[in-house]
Structures are given as C-alpha cells and as structure tokens.
Amino acid sequence: MKRSRLNRSLQVFWYLALLFLYAPLAIVVTFSFNSTNTYAKFSGFSLRWYEKLLENEIILNAFYNSAVLAITSSALATVFGTALGYGIYRYRHLQLGWLIWIIYLPIVMPDIVYGISQMTFFVGVHQLTGFLQPDLGTMIIAHISFQVPFVALLIYSRLVQMDPLLFEATQDLYARPWQRAWYFVLPTLRAALISAFFLSFTLSIDDFVISFFTAGPESTTLPIFIWSAIKKGITPEINAISTLLIVTVFTAAAISFAIQRARPAQSRSSQ
C-alpha cells in the first residue's frame, strides 16, 4: 500500500521530468512550423521558414561546414581512439595510470578553458610558423582532441567485457598482430566502432564553445550561425535550423541504440 503510493508518485515525477527535459526542444520544433514570426502563439502550420533556409546561402554554407567538420573529425577520432582504447586494454598490466589522467582531461575540462587554450595555441603557432590558421582545419583538430578520449573509453569498456581467452587463442594460433587486428579484433568490435563513430558525431554536432573559439571567419558552422543570429535578434529561421539539428541528433541516437540493442541478441544466438 505504502509502496504503491511511492511508486505512483515516482511515476508522476518521471513524467514531470520528461516534460522538463523535452519542453525546450518541443517549443523550438513547434514554432519552426509557425506561419507567422510571433513567439506568443502558434498561428497555423507552414513550411515557409524551411523554404527560407534553402534560399539562404550563408546557412547552406554553414550546414556544409558542420557536416564536413562532424564527419571528418568523427572518422579520424574513431581511428585514433580505437587504437588508444585497444592499447590501454592490452597493456593494462603496465603502470599507465598517468595516461588515464590525460584521457580524462578533456572530459572534465570546462569547454571555455578548452576552447581558449586551443585558440591561444593556434594563434601562437600561426604567428611563429604560418601554419594552423584558424579555419575548418583547426576546428577539426580541436574536435578530434575531445572525441578521442570518449572513443577510447567506449572501446576499452567493450574489450573488458570480452573473454580474454579468445585473445590467447589467437596467440596460440600464431596470428601476427595485424592478422589478429584484422580478423579478430576489428570484427569483434564492429558494433562498438559504429557506436563510437555516432558518439563522436553527436559530440561534434553538440559542441558550440570549442568551435566558436577555434573557427575562422570563413568556417561558420550551424551552431555558430545560430549563436550570432540569437545575439543579433531572433529570426524564426533559427527554429527551423535547430529543428533539423535536433532531428539529426535524435536519429543518430536511435541508430546507435538500435545497434547496441542488436548486439547482445546476436552474441546470444551465436553461443
């Protein structure tokens, strides 16, 4: 009796929390279909703000930059991070504690410190050598640096769950390191690799502060465009761009969830 009342109120609390979590996104999505540019009330369904997006070359360019940034950095970070996570796993008996510190650094460091340290560094190197002028390239570098640790930790946690005897089996069969990597480790990690890529992708799309401080004048991304539009005075087009970004992230989340769901089922049937 007492227990069920507790459960009942927890359930109510859960739905209130969902309202809290999704209301800000819902209002943005709803008003992206508003036919007038008022925020006070919804005056009718229309796609005019989406049509306006397609006519705006700055926005299309920002969309292109965002896509290049997210895809390039995620691909490279997945490669580096997977090798790193695998290395940490293989050599976990060595004293690599300091390495974990370095890996946790970008996860815990405030974005603003991160972005500004990147900016001062890039500007300094550019003054000295002429390389690393702030543009899409520096943004890709900065994004990879914060994606690699997340990928490494994800791959590491997946490897830890694996049966260590399998590794010894490859060794007993005299597999060379590259053979082991190609025929055993990578196929085993396929699901983890895909979710690592999607995780990196969402981290990149989600980032604003680091992009903002490492961007050059020619490399405006969608979040940077939205930021300056908000600062200048709000236009309803922001709702439409934001909705597109929200949909992208939700799709990526759904895909990575479906993959992770599918994995245990597969391993069960193969045993």
Added chain:
Amino acid sequence: MSERVAQGFSIRREWGRTTHLLGTIGPGVIWIVLFLVLPSLYLISVAFMTNGPYGLPQMPLTLQSFRELAGFGFLGWSPGNLYTLLRSFWQTLIATGLVILIAYPLAYYISTQPSNRRALMLLIVVVPSWTNQVIRTFGWMNLMAPDTPLSDTAAVFGLIPPQLGLFPSSFAVIVGLVYNFLPFMVLPLYAAFEKMDHDIVAAANDLYATPVRVFRHAVLPQTLPGLMAGTVLVSIPAFGMYVIPELLGGGKSMMLGNLVARQFAEASNWPLGAAAALIMILATLGGLLILRRIGRKLGGGKEVVL
C-alpha cells in the same frame, strides 16, 4: 598466461611489443599531448605574461594579471571580478543541489523498472543533452520570454513585474544549468542504484524506520560513490559554463566563463583571461583528484574505472 610467457621469451619479442605499444596508444597520446596538453600549458604560461598592445601576451613575466583578477586596476580596487567569482560559486552550488534533488528519485525510479525498459529510459533522459547547447538554451529563452505561460504565471504570483520575461536573471541561469546537467547526475546515480542491495532497504522498512532514516542509513551510504561522481561531473563544467549565463543571464548573472571569454574578445586582455582560466583548470584538477579517489575505492585499487 601466454602473455606472461611471451614477456620473458626473447628480446625480439620485447622489441615487437614496444612497437606494438607505440603503434596502438602512440597516435592518440601524441595527439592529445600535442593538441591538448601543450595548449593548456601555454595558456597557463600566458597567465604570467604581460598584456601587450592588441591584448596579445608579451614577455616579461609578472603577476599583474592575478592582481587585476583580484580587482586592482588603473582606477583602484573594484570588487567586480570577485563578485563574478563568488556568483559562479553560488550559482553552481544551487544548481548542483537542485540537480541532486531531481536526479535521486529519477535514478531510483529507473532502477526499479523491468530491465528491458531501463536502457531506453536512460536514453530518453540523456538524448536532450546531445542536442546543441545553444539550441537547448534558445528553447529556454522561448519558454521564459515575456507573454509566455511561465512568465505570466510568475507575474501573477508577483515574482516578476508583468510584461517582463523570466530572463535575463540568475533564476534563468540556474534553470538552464539544472536542465543542462541533470543527465550527468542521473547516470552515475542510476549505476549506484542498480548495484544497491535492496534487502538492506527492505530490512530498514521492516524495522519501521521513517523514510528519512531509511534514506539516511540504508540508501545514501550505498549510493554515495555515484552521488560523488555525479557531483564532480555536474559542478566542474557548471562552474565553467559560458553559453547559459551569456544567453539567459544579464551582466548581473555573469559567471567566470563569461569573464574569461570577455578578455579574449572585447576587452583584449589575454593574460587576465588566462589567469581566470587557470582558476578553472585548478578546479578541474581538484575534481579529477576526487573522481580518481572514488574510482580507486570502487575498483579496489585497479587503474581504469569509469
């Protein structure tokens, strides 16, 4: 087993292992050292440099920027920067407290659900935090703008003058912070609840302990590691927040992150900005220390614990 045998086998084997070690962790570590550790060290050194023309740092090393950060400027002492620092602390403190209050029932509720539903529920909690921070904060700007149900309700209760919005204000900043960091508390707390021994709670209930005492003696000790990990994950980034106070707060709700950014943009005083950033770096390292200590405790002395 065979690993250990191989270890003692031959020098050639040893050499192959070293290249293998460098080949796997090498690129990632070099990348992070080159593009993350080095820039951070450079930023720290900038804090001790002189502010040159155009705000770029120059050579004679000095503590001038720390004096400026403490409020000593050309026009004598002013408390502005210290207020910003204090405000960063208390806004972070309140937001973290609220996040804990909301996250506890949520994490517990999720942990009581059938196991096939939990992953989805966690995803539902986490996904909003994957969308861009600027967009989420923009959503709150819309919700708290003048003439919206929230603002009108607040005006009816006399909390704000009518026709005004709920932002810019410290209240709005705290709501934004709570919204932003809730998932970072729910996840570690959920992990703690999942491992919790429910028999202890049941025993406390059977002994007619009051709910407060059940929580205090049966639930809290068991979820403490999760609570502490969550507190670190929430409070450190919240302390360094930039976007939320910039959009939802005015000049009177500015936090340390805005002070830092301002020195690199309008004010053009890199050493001062770097000095303020150094305080955040120190807070970050302190948080890492705590996190590592928790990890040690949980992992029984093993190295890697997430």
